[in-house]
Amino acid sequence: MDDMNQFTEIFFEEAQEHIDAMETLLLAFNIDEPDIEELNSIFRAAHSIKGGSGTFGLHAMTGVTHVMENILDSARNETLRLDDTLITVLLETVDVLKNILDAYRFNAEIDYPEIDTAKSKLEAELKRVTEAQGNATPPNDTAQALINPYQNTSASVAVTNESTGEATSDGAKEEEAFGFFEQNSTDDDAGFGFFDDEFTSEGVSADAAPSLSDEFQEECYGFFDEISEDATTNEASNNEGTVKEETNQDGPLLTEELDEESKGYGFFEKPEERLSGFQADSSDHASYGFFNSLDETDTNETLQELNSTVSKTPKRGEQRSPESKTTVGKRVEKAKASKGAGEATSIRVETTKVDNLVNLVGELVITQSMLKLIGNDVQDSLLEKMQTALVELERNTREIQEAVMSVRMLPISTVFNRFPRLVRDLSKKLDKQIELVIEGGATEIDKNLIEKISDPLTHLIRNSVDHGIELPSDREEKGKASKGTVTLSASQKGGEIVIEIRDDGGGLNKEKILQKAVENNVTLPDPLTDSAIWGLIFAAGFSTAAEVTDVSGRGVGMDVVRKNIESLGGRVDIYSKENVGTRFQISLPLTLAILDGMCVRSGEQVFVLPLTNIIESIQPDANQIRVMKNKPLLWVREEYWPLVDLGQVLADEENAKDLSESIVVLVEAASNRFGVIVDGLLGQQQVVIKSLERHYKRVQGIAGATIMGDGSVALILDADSLTGFIAQSEMEETNYVVN
Amino acid sequence: MNKNLLVVDDSPSVRQMVEATLRGGGYQVKTAKDGREALDFCRTTKFDFVLTDQNMPNMDGLTLIRSLRAMSAYTRVPLIVLTTEASDAMKAKGKAAGATGWMVKPFDPQKLLEVVAKVVR
Numbered sequence: 001m002d003d004m005n006q007f008t009e010i011f012f013e014e015a016q017e018h019i020d021a022m023e024t025l026l027l028a029f030n031i032d033e034p035d036i037e038e039l040n041s042i043f044r045a046a047h048s049i050k051g052g053s054g055t056f057g058l059h060a061m062t063g064v065t066h067v068m069e070n071i072l073d074s075a076r077n078e079t080l081r082l083d084d085t086l087i088t089v090l091l092e093t094v095d096v097l098k099n100i101l102d103a104y105r106f107n108a109e110i111d112y113p114e115i116d117t118a119k120s121k122l123e124a125e126l127k128r129v130t131e132a133q134g135n136a137t138p139p140n141d142t143a144q145a146l147i148n149p150y151q152n153t154s155a156s157v158a159v160t161n162e163s164t165g166e167a168t169s170d171g172a173k174e175e176e177a178f179g180f181f182e183q184n185s186t187d188d189d190a191g192f193g194f195f196d197d198e199f200t201s202e203g204v205s206a207d208a209a210p211s212l213s214d215e216f217q218e219e220c221y222g223f224f225d226e227i228s229e230d231a232t233t234n235e236a237s238n239n240e241g242t243v244k245e246e247t248n249q250d251g252p253l254l255t256e257e258l259d260e261e262s263k264g265y266g267f268f269e270k271p272e273e274r275l276s277g278f279q280a281d282s283s284d285h286a287s288y289g290f291f292n293s294l295d296e297t298d299t300n301e302t303l304q305e306l307n308s309t310v311s312k313t314p315k316r317g318e319q320r321s322p323e324s325k326t327t328v329g330k331r332v333e334k335a336k337a338s339k340g341a342g343e344a345t346s347i348r349v350e351t352t353k354v355d356n357l358v359n360l361v362g363e364l365v366i367t368q369s370m371l372k373l374i375g376n377d378v379q380d381s382l383l384e385k386m387q388t389a390l391v392e393l394e395r396n397t398r399e400i401q402e403a404v405m406s407v408r409m410l411p412i413s414t415v416f417n418r419f420p421r422l423v424r425d426l427s428k429k430l431d432k433q434i435e436l437v438i439e440g441g442a443t444e445i446d447k448n449l450i451e452k453i454s455d456p457l458t459h460l461i462r463n464s465v466d467h468g469i470e471l472p473s474d475r476e477e478k479g480k481a482s483k484g485t486v487t488l489s490a491s492q493k494g495g496e497i498v499i500e501i502r503d504d505g506g507g508l509n510k511e512k513i514l515q516k517a518v519e520n521n522v523t524l525p526d527p528l529t530d531s532a533i534w535g536l537i538f539a540a541g542f543s544t545a546a547e548v549t550d551v552s553g554r555g556v557g558m559d560v561v562r563k564n565i566e567s568l569g570g571r572v573d574i575y576s577k578e579n580v581g582t583r584f585q586i587s588l589p590l591t592l593a594i595l596d597g598m599c600v601r602s603g604e605q606v607f608v609l610p611l612t613n614i615i616e617s618i619q620p621d622a623n624q625i626r627v628m629k630n631k632p633l634l635w636v637r638e639e640y641w642p643l644v645d646l647g648q649v650l651a652d653e654e655n656a657k658d659l660s661e662s663i664v665v666l667v668e669a670a671s672n673r674f675g676v677i678v679d680g681l682l683g684q685q686q687v688v689i690k691s692l693e694r695h696y697k698r699v700q701g702i703a704g705a706t707i708m709g710d711g712s713v714a715l716i717l718d719a720d721s722l723t724g725f726i727a728q729s730e731m732e733e734t735n736y737v738v739n
Numbered sequence: 740m741n742k743n744l745l746v747v748d749d750s751p752s753v754r755q756m757v758e759a760t761l762r763g764g765g766y767q768v769k770t771a772k773d774g775r776e777a778l779d780f781c782r783t784t785k786f787d788f789v790l791t792d793q794n795m796p797n798m799d800g801l802t803l804i805r806s807l808r809a810m811s812a813y814t815r816v817p818l819i820v821l822t823t824e825a826s827d828a829m830k831a832k833g834k835a836a837g838a839t840g841w842m843v844k845p846f847d848p849q850k851l852l853e854v855v856a857k858v859v860r
Contacts, residue, residue, distance in 0.1 A: 007759070008752070010755060011750075014750055014751055044794050044796065048794070051792075052750050052752050054844055055753055056756075
């Protein structure tokens with residue numbers, strides 16, 4: 001078919017989803033308390049890939065998934081327990097599936113040896129587990145045997161073949177695997193005769209058969225099917241196992257059947273017979289009525305019951321119809337509702353288009369603030385109308401901006417979901433027992449950030465697993481649980497996304513870090529506070545692992561980690577305590593483009609302070625100002641605040657501002673709080689961040705620049721790097737005073 | 740002519756392929772993503788043929804068939820199970836549930852049309 005490609009494309013995406021789902025579920029799988037619903041989901045995923053790949057002729061996948069499916073089917077039927085090794089092998093198989101999928105997708109060479117290895121490994125595992133769990137017969141066989149206790153040997157050979165997973169012959173096998181349950185003769189009596197033979201020969205209620213064929217031929221069609229199910233299935237399985245022999249024995253009867261079989265489908269009943277049978281008989285409803293009650297009832301009883309119910313049937317039909325009418329009405333509504341909710345609601349858009357949209361919105365925000373400025377000069381008669389319209393415009397602009405931004409936001413779980421596998425593989429390799437706990441996966445983060453944060457996170461997690469968590473024996477010695485925990489969490493705090501990697505391992509070792517730093521000629525910070533020492537591990541060429549492992553590499557990473565994060569406008573903080581654990585905290589700006597700011601004036605210059613940093617703005621009283629070592633401090637909220645005079649540090653003003661004449665904006669940065677001295681507050685405004693580095697160079701205290709409504713350029717302050725203007729000694733003294 | 744067919748499969752690719760194949764055969768086709776959705780559709784529309792996958796979330800194919808057979812409108816409608824499991828156990832279950840027949844996946848589009856032509860009239 002010409003348009004087959006289009007479906008194959010859909011299948012690729014679908015298979016990718018199934019593969020991801022399998023991986024996630026397998027990773028989360030609890031060996032001790034298997035969740036049947038989860039097993040069902042994993043099974044369905046394998047099953048769907050198998051079905052789809054077969055349909056689309058991607059046979060390399062079909063074979064592997066077939067074996068997986070067998071294992072998973074046994075597991076979900078509780079005839080086989082998944083153990084850790086089996087999960088590992090299944091995960092490896094999932095990797096192989098990924099490779100095959102990619103190969104098909106990008107028309108690459110398919111690695112058949114790899115597939116064969118994976119397949120035989122799975123088969124070997126299945127065999128091992130089956131034997132270990134004292135299950136001599138493969139589970140499929142067991143199920144089969146329950147239904148067909150008297151099947152002949154040739155049939156069981158066929159079944160065994162299938163369950164041992166002869167995946168290569170699988171396609172061919174399935175082509176044959178069907179049969180007819182009813183004789184194909186158009187002669188009804190002959191058809192029943194066939195069933196009768198089955199009944200008597202297989203020992204199913206011999207009494208039932210004659211009465212059936214004598215009295216209830218037509219209306220009992222479906223009914224016959226029901227009760228003779230086991231017998232006919234035997235017949236069918238015999239047919240499958242020994243198609244040729246059967247054909248010889250039954251001659252003409254099975255010839256047509258064979259025809260059908262080569263077509264790859266079968267009917268349980270000849271359709272036209274069924275139709276004619278029902279059409280001819282007014283009481284056909286009776287037969288369905290019995291479908292339900294049959295299971296529990298003995299054949300003979302059912303026959304008698306059928307006899308009496310046939311006469312009751314019309315009554316029953318009457319009762320039924322009004323009921324079904326009312327439900328139909330309800331269902332219509334329900335169907336409509338579910339349709340609305342169920343339809344696919346997402347589309348794929350190129351990221352460049354979205355980025356372009358974000359830029360345009362940025363321009364719109366600037367235009368809007370221009371208009372707002374002009375609005376102030378409008379003449380009286382128009383002023384009120386103009387102002388209303390401008391307020392409206394401002395609101396709409398903000399909403400557009402939020403909407404456009406939200407397009408670019410993705411849940412951070414898209415990155416986090418890669419890590420369970422990483423941690424599992426690493427801990428196996430290192431013989432450690434580690435549990436990865438993920439929190440806040442739903443936290444949304446700008447798509448551009450997601451791509452860039454992935455590598456640093458990978459590195460930090462490797463680090464925690466390799467260097468942080470101790471070996472189980474060491475942990476027990478220290479009185480900790482032998483299983484270590486690495487927690488990966490994300491949350492939104494104000495305008496920032498905070499990502500944390502916590503481990504409950506040994507913590508950072510001060511002496512080792514210092515020793516290493518000296519060995520590697522890393523300049524030691526002064527003074528040597530804890531956080532300053534931890535910061536050393538971000539220095540280039542630093543690794544504290546006793547020996548270099550292939551997990552964490554050669555210590556080329558940590559400085560890159562910090563560089564990457566800082567290039568995103570974020571920062572990393574380390575907290576560590578010996579034998580309690582280490583916590584890496586990454587703070588990232590929520591979005592990269594637009595921020596809510598407070599415009600402040602210092603002399604002739606306008607600066608923008610991010611709103612998220614601002615605690616409050618005050619006009620200090622003379623009695624709030626203290627002087628220590630000739631530096632002014634502010635006493636507010638039962639606390640001493642160091643002060644940064646914007647005019648002096650950034651605007652080249654000669655004289656320090658007169659504090660009692662100025663306004664102090666109290667600001668909270670990541671590591672400390674301080675006051676910013678300004679001449680005035682101009683108002684709150686959204687600004688579009690333009691990079692200063694790209695056009696000029698990095699300046700301490702400045703995060704970027706923006707264009708104001710009147711076309712002038714204003715600098716955006718960076719609270720964190722403003723703290724650099726406060727002398728370290730001053731910081732400590734304020735702490736001292738507070739204490 | 741213009742027969743109304745219902746295709747039930749949780750896999751969008753298979754579903755769309757079957758749908759396109761059957762449309763190509765001149766049938767009207769509606770699709771459902773699982774047994775529950777299919778059952779809802781069947782309660783409001785009478786289809787002339789239902790082709791259903793077996794393994795699906797929410798409601799599997801056999802349960803769907805059992806439920807349909809219990810509805811007066813569907814006692815005679817051909818119901819075919821589409822399954823990768825061509826095992827006897829599966830067939831026995833299909834038969835017990837009241838399916839008209841089964842078809843193994845993977846299948847050839849032509850074969851599908853053949854089967855449908857056989858049962859839909």
